[in-house]
Amino acid sequence: MDLGLKGKTALVLGAGGGLGGAIAATLAREGARVALGDIDDAAIARLATTITDAGGEALALPFDLSDIAGIDARVAAIEAALGPVDVLVNNTGGPPPTPAAGQDPELWTKSFGQMVLSVITLTDRVLPQMRARKWGRIITSTSSGVVAPIPNLGISNALRLSLVGWSKTLAREVARDGVTANIVLPGRIATARITFLDAQKAKREGRTVEEVAAESTASIPVGRYGDPQEYADVVAFLASAPASYVTGSVIRVDGGLIASI
Template structure:
């Protein structure tokens, strides 16, 4: 399926591993020039090399996306013309909410709410002028169904969703969309941490915690990051301009509600 993205330029934050890498891969396959980002320069280079081997135009900026200099470098790497922004950042470590001090709370909110908002502020006016823009924010399934231990992550990402949901309605007239992807349990490095936290909290082995988590998913498996990347690319497609301000939950049916 042609997504109409050939020649577009995309920034994908935190894209050397996991779901961010899956989104970058799907966008590269759709014909975009992709600017990768990650703190681990070696992992970032490996991801860039793998994508270039497929013939994709790939650029990269190593560093913490929360830093002003890194944000500016990402925009410059896209030649100052950002058509697609995929906001992504590592979530705070799983911990009991009682263990969170003020410094930890502020760091979590800064990484998972303030930083993506700042990036949107930097690129959105150019999108409006060019009458095309796709912004996808990777949040979490815990935005809809809070998970113990992810309280800080959930709170920051709910704040981001609420903030940008209003912005989405202000820019829709210019063919600029803002949507949210809410992952459930996917086969990524972070999933191992989830299993370890649940094992300790419930007095069981990591293997038992993993089996229990899988059993609670109606699909009876964890998500493949490639599925997530394809969903991201769909939201960025030229034909997806009438879908904005929406939160797309991808969790194998784990969330039991209808809304």
Template sequence: MDLKISGRRALVMSAGGGLGSEIALALAAEGVEMYLADRDAAALDVTAQRIREAGGNCSCYTWDLAQPNQWQAGIEQVLQRAGTIDILVNNTGGPPPGPAHGHSTAVWRNAFESMVLSVIGITDLLLPGMREQRWGRIITSTSSGVVAPIANLGLSNATRISLLGWSKSLAREVARDGVTVNVVVPGRIATRRTQFLDAARAEREGRAADDIEKESAASIAMGRYGRPEEYADVVSFLASERASYVTGSTVRVDGGLIASI
């Protein structure tokens, strides 16, 4: 299927690894001109090299989403080079595991700054160009914790869920401008983040990490963790011309993990 986005320009956040890297590779394979951002310059270079080896084009920017002055200056650089970004993939790293209580105000503020305010702020800076050209795609990657809160991920559960209300509200505001706004919810996708969380749980419960992974996989209808490229394919479709009538939606890519309707 031709997604009809060749020649478009996309900015993918946290593209240095995991889901962000695979999303960038998938979009680049569709002929999209890629703009990649991450706070880890070395990891970003690895993604960029993979894209270039496959024949794609990309530019890299290093900034920390918890530092507004960094990403604001970074977006200005992106716009100077690209002119307009057509596809924005809001993807952020997750906060450390822990309960929903007992954190300092500073910890909560940092989580909200990096995972919510940065997403909203970056979108606000790129949205005018999309509305002017009457075409745009805003896709925000969250977590299955926004549907069914995950044990010991209190910071993530509490902060990410606010992005659902924001995204749904924004979708209605810009739909007639040709801009779609959607949320994608990953389940247990096999990334370093998932390995880290499994290892943390294993240590917390005094169990082997392999046992934790097997137990987690057994709770998924498909009986396995998802592959990053499976998630990236869904994001690519939502970024495409083919998905022009999909907006205000929350799409689960979880292999049937979440039992609720």
């Protein structure tokens, strides 16, 4: 299937990590010019080299989501190098594992800025040109915790859920302009973040990481953690021209983990 991404410009946040890196590489293989945004300069530099060595076009762009004021300048740099953003993949890191109760208000405020306000501000920056061109894709990666809250991820559950409400509202506002907005939920995908969370749970409960991972795997109907490429393939389809009638949706990529309908 031709995804219709040749010549499009994509900005992928968190491109230095497992999910973001897989998404960026997949979009590049489909012919998109890809801006790699991440706070990890070395990781996105390596990925940019990999993409360009394979014949793609990539721009490594240090991107600190806590620096809201710097978003305009970073997008301007992308526009100068690659052209206006056609596909925006909002993929942010997660806050530290915590209960919902008793957290310092400063932690809530900091996490809101990095996980929610940065996404909204960035989207608002690229959206006018998408609407003017009558084509755009806003894809926001959240967590299975927005459907089934995950124990000890109180901040993540709460803040990521706010992005679902925002994306659904946005989708209705921009649909007639040829712009789609969708949410993608990763389940247990084999990334450094999942390894970290398994290790934290093992430490809290006095168990081995292997025991925690085995228990988690047993709860997934397909019987394994997902591969980042499997997640990236779904995101690439949502970014595509053939996905023009999919908007305002919440797509689960979880191997059947979430039990509810």
